[in-house]
Amino acid sequence: MTQVIWLQPEAPRQPAPGQPCNGCGVCCAAEPCPAGMLLSRRRRGACRALVWSAADGCYRCGLVQAPRQVLPWLPAAAAPWVARAARRWIAAATGCDASLVAEPAAPGRG
Ligand code: SF4
Numbered sequence: 018m019t020q021v022i023w024l025q026p027e028a029p030r031q032p033a034p035g036q037p038c039n040g041c042g043v044c045c046a047a048e049p050c051p052a053g054m055l056l057s058r059r060r061r062g063a064c065r066a067l068v069w070s071a072a073d074g075c076y077r078c079g080l081v082q083a084p085r086q087v088l089p090w091l092p093a094a095a096a097p098w099v100a101r102a103a104r105r106w107i108a109a110a111t112g113c114d115a116s117l118v119a120e121p122a123a124p125g126r127g
């Protein structure tokens with residue numbers, strides 16, 4: 018199945034399966050993880066928690082990086098707990114396990 022996703026032109030290219038996650042954003046822009054599905058209330062398309070970090074030149078999970086930006090109602094005291102839990106839920110710092118294959122748009126098509 019083919020799906021169009023939109024990513025920052027500066028985003029790093031998707032690494033090979035098993036390589037360290039480089040924040041390319043492909044997986045989260047195509048299909049939210051279980052936590053992202055709950056948050057975004059959708060099974061396909063970009064996750065609401067996906068944030069572009071211009072400073073780092075890559076995408077980050079907002080639930081991990083800035084939980085209160087994603088969940089404005091969250092008490093400040095609970096934010097570190099949510100960030101830690103999200104890190105475990107999404108298995109942060111593990112290799113890329115995305116089964117998707119991203120291809121850049123053809124010239125002139127975005
Ligand atoms: S898990 Fe893979 S596809 Fe998802 S952001 Fe990391 S490197 Fe990109």
Ligand code: SF4
Nearest residue numbers: 045049050053064078
């Ligand atoms: S890792 Fe974070 S940004 Fe990516 S789909 Fe899951 S909740 Fe959303």
